[in-house]
Amino acid sequence: SIIHDTITDQLSCSIEASLDLFNPSTTYKIGQRFQILLQQLFTSDLTNETCQSIHKSSIILPNEKLLMESVNNTQTLFSSSTHCIQHEFIQQVNKQSQKIAIELDEQSLTYNELLYYAQCLSLEFLTNSNYIPGNVVCQCIDRSISMFIGMLSIIMAGGCYCSLSPRDHEHRLQSLIEQTQSNLVLVDWTTQNKFEEKTMIININTMIINNNNNETININHFDLFSTFTLNSKNVAFVIFTSGSTGTPKAVQIMHYNLLNCMSSFNDLGILTKNDTVIQMAQCTFDIHVKECLGTLLVGGSVIQLHPEGTMDYDYLSKIVQRHHITFFSVVPSVMTILYNYLIDRKQMTRLNTIRKFIFLGEAIDTRTLAKMITTLNLDTTAFYNLYGPAETTIISIHHRVTVHEINYGLIPIGLPFPNTQIHLFDSFNQSVIVGQEGELLISGSGVFAGYLGRDDLTNKALIEINDKRFYQTGDLARMGSNGLVYYLGRKDHQVKIHGQRIELDEIQRCLLDTSISACVVIKWGNDHLIAYVQSNDNNVEYLRDHCRSRLPPFMVPSRFIVLEKFPLNANGKLDRKLLPQPNFSSSSIKTTDIQHTNPNNSIEEQLLSIWCEILHRNNNNNNEQDEISTSANFFTVGGHSLLFIQLYHRYQSIFSFTNELLSIALFLQKTTIIEHAKLLNSIKSTDVIREETWQSLHLIKGMASFAQERIYLDQQVRFMNNVSVYNELIILKLLNGTLSKSHLQRAIQSVLEKHQILRTCLILDTDAGTLTQCVTQNHLMFMFNTEKTFKNDNELNSLIFQIKTNP
Incomplete structure (x- = not known):
């Protein structure tokens, strides 16, 4: 209530609040915010701001302003602020010329050797009539030593590096080249046939062979490097991200952006010259630049994997162990599968050399992390949660995860990088209070130069606040009372699948290029994209092939559902709630128009059973297996890349x-x-000698072990009077509160389901003279026996004795 004192001509305010709903500190803060709001209203220039919306007034408290200023006090100086990437790399060569820079299986290059080959190739560019310094040069090379040489040589020649994926369809590759207006494409022998004849290509393999056979470069060659000038504000590389307009957006990153980012990594101790990094990211992602170029800029060593090596967990984990990897950057969902794979095979020790686990791209799975901390040395191992869109140069917010946060299950994305500032704004472009949700805006030395050839999109993405450029991320977040930022989600329809950023509008616009009249694409669960299309034509395979030729593989929908007419609401708009739910195990929704085929032999029947297990089709429905055709594509019946790794x-x-x-x-x-x-x-007729024996992960029957045979024999010979000496009896007494028998029963059933040994029985075959162990399904029938009750301690002791002697 507000009271006007006519004598003193003052207003007084009192706030009444129910302590059942609010604690005193909350009520006090409400009063403070109201006071701040009144001060602004009564001290404002009434002549100019009479019509000002109340939403433009701030209710931020002074201590909250101080907290935000402290969080954004990140200004630091770094030595390479005026350098370019190649200058910083040459400095590292001068410091440690004979140190291994890059290694792949049996191949390796020292810093000095890598510089030599990069200089040779950069001279090829400078003498090529189609090359213009400052222009984009695309590179389409698979994982190899050559990939590093090409990347560095483009930048040394004053070009702008843009990586293309060898996995992309030829149509998409050509479209991206045209968008960058690139005059040259760097290829190798495996990718040189993916481009049209009009595209000018340079084969890096041919160049390396020619240079090995010719004389070394001399002082006269270096005159060519003086024919162009570069500074730290020149664009160094371009990364394509998914675009809401239907066309991928080319993010331009400057030399200055990357150098500041890597200087911050080094200063924070996250990535230093003492680290050996395994190169995990695909070449079209911004984190790939950090793993490759970034590691070299701080003086570390990079271990490259052969193509598809990131999907072969046996090979991957052996490489980690063999090369003593210390820095491991991974998407959390991939880490979960890798961890489960190594635990199942008792090979978790292969990761013991890793000192820094870097998680990025999606929310950390705290359940996996909680298991990992029990197997790793926490005194020497650190976990980092990193956040940053491509537009702010790889990483802009960081946090070292604590054990308490892992156990609590809530992990922040953290604090801004050096020379980075963050703001959280509401829908009225006003700063939000501590704990309130707002859009995350990022400013500082990481903010990109703009989208190549799309000034309209650049102007939408960047806004100016107090003479500083801020990138509007579209991500929603909140700031905790300690200044740490917590990610909450998106404000639009952009989604992420396995850490990969996807604009659903790009997929929809791609589909609208066909004969369909309307479409909508949604994310289903954590792993799938579902495309609903309105059409009279049920040719799903044509739609899938169309998407494959124009989109990267991770953006092709898992399922296409054709509807004659979309469900509409009363306003005539699409009602998403009425769209039929995708059901990968339902035969009522066909994913392809290919004729269904059944297994023709025993091995196909066995594979069908494995597919059903991986795809979780084994739910006691006799028709489940019949619904998967042996000619169906794994990725159209509910599979995705992580499940395919499990299948392999x-x-x-x-x-x-x-x-x-x-x-x-x-x-x-x-x-x-x-x-x-x-x-x-x-492989049936091939004589294979394996280094190790693989065992099934889901055995339900097998020969008893020696220990089990001894226990069984001991039980039969010495304890024929039904005394269960091998059972441990535990009594729990409830002192306070109430006990839900149904909840307790479900909890025990869950424990029994998880630990097979608790429901394993021993069966003696007297005819064969063998003792086998079998995993039962008894947990499904587990019930409490509530018939036995007691009135005093004597009756309880008697009941315990009966249970022990007659289990």
Whole structure:
């Protein structure tokens, strides 16, 4: 209530609040905010701001302003502020010329050797009539030593590096080249045939061979480097991100942006010259630049994996162990599968050399992290949660995760990088209070130069506040009372799948280029994209092929659902709630128009069973397996890349073959049961000597161990009077509160389901003279026996004795 004192001509305010709903500190803060609001209203210039909206008034408290100023007090100086990337790299060469810079299997280059080859190739550019310093040069090279040489040589020649994925369709590659207006494309022998004849290409493999056979570069060659000038504000590389307009956006990152980012990594101790980094990211992602160029700029060593090496967890984990990897950057969902794989095979020690686990791209799975901290040395191992869109140069917010946060299950994205400032704004472009949700805006030395050729999109993405450029991320976040930022989600329809940023509008516009009249794409669960299309034509395969030719693989919808007419609400707009839910196990919704085929032999039947297990189709429905055609593509029946990795390792487990004999790449090229059966049949006649024995991860029956035989025999011979000496009896007494028997029963059932040993029984075959152990399903029938009750301690002791002697 507000009271006007006519004598003193003053206003007084009192706030009454129910302590059942508010604690005193909250009520006090409400009063403070109201007072601040009144001060602004009564001290404002009434002549100029009479019509000002109340939303433009701030209710931020002085201590909150001080907290935000403290969080954004990140200004630091770094030595390479006027340098370019190649200058910083040459400095590292001068410091440690013979240190290994890059290694792949049996190949390696020192810093000095890498500089030599990069200079040779950059001279090729400078003498090529189609090359213009400052222009974009695209590179389409798979994982290799050559990829590093090409990347560095483009930048040394004053060009702008842009990586293209060898996995992309030719149509998409050509579209991206045209968008960058690139005059040259750097290729190798495996990718040179992916481009049209009009595209000017340079084969890096041919160049390296020619230079090995010719004389070394001399002082006269270096005159060519003086024919162009560069500064730290020149664009160094371009990264494509998904675009809401239907066309990918080319993010331009300057030399200054990357150098400041890597200087921050080094100053914070996250990535230093003492680190050995395994290169995990795909070449089209911004984190790829940090792993490759960034590691070299701080003086570290990079261990490259062969193509598809990130999907072969046996090969990957061996590389980590063999090369003593210390820095491991990974998407949390991939880390979960890798952890489960190594734990199942008792090989978690392969990761013991890692000192820094870097999680980025999506929310950390605290359940996996909680398990990991029990197997790793926390005194020497750190976990980092990093955040940053491509437009702010790889990483802009960081946080070192604590054990308390892991156990609590809530991990912030943290505090801004050096020379980075953040703001949280509401829908009225006003700063939000501590704890309130707002859009995350980022300013500082990481903010990009703009989208290549799209000034309209650049102007929408960047706004100016107090003479500083801020990038509007579209991410929603809140700031805690300690200044740490917590990610909350998106304000638009942009989604992420396995850490990969996807604009759903780009997929929709791609589909609208066909004959369909309307479409909508949604994210389903954590792993799938579902495309609803309105059309009279049910040719789903045509739609899928159209998307494959124009979109990267991770943006192709898992399922296409054709509807004659979209459901509309009363206003005539699409009612998303009425769209049919995708059901990957339902035969009522066909994913393809390919004729259904059943298994023709025992191995196809076995593979069908494995697919159903991986895709979680085994739910006691006899028709479940019949719904997966042996000619169906794994990725159209509910599969995705992480499930495919599990499928491959299940094949290895059951059919006992190494990745050297059959790599995962072969299975990715042929993704049906029929084709997988042919691949697996090819190894039947091959004499394979394995380094280790693979065992099934889901055995339910097997021979008893020696220890189990001894216990069984001991029980039969010495304890024939039904005394259960091997059972441990525990009594829990409830002192306070109430106990839900149904909840407790479900909890015990969950424990029994998780730990197979608790529901394993021993069966003696007297005819064969063998003792086998079998995993039962008794947990499904587990029930409490509530008939036995007691009135005093004597009756309780008697009841305990009966249970012990008659289990």
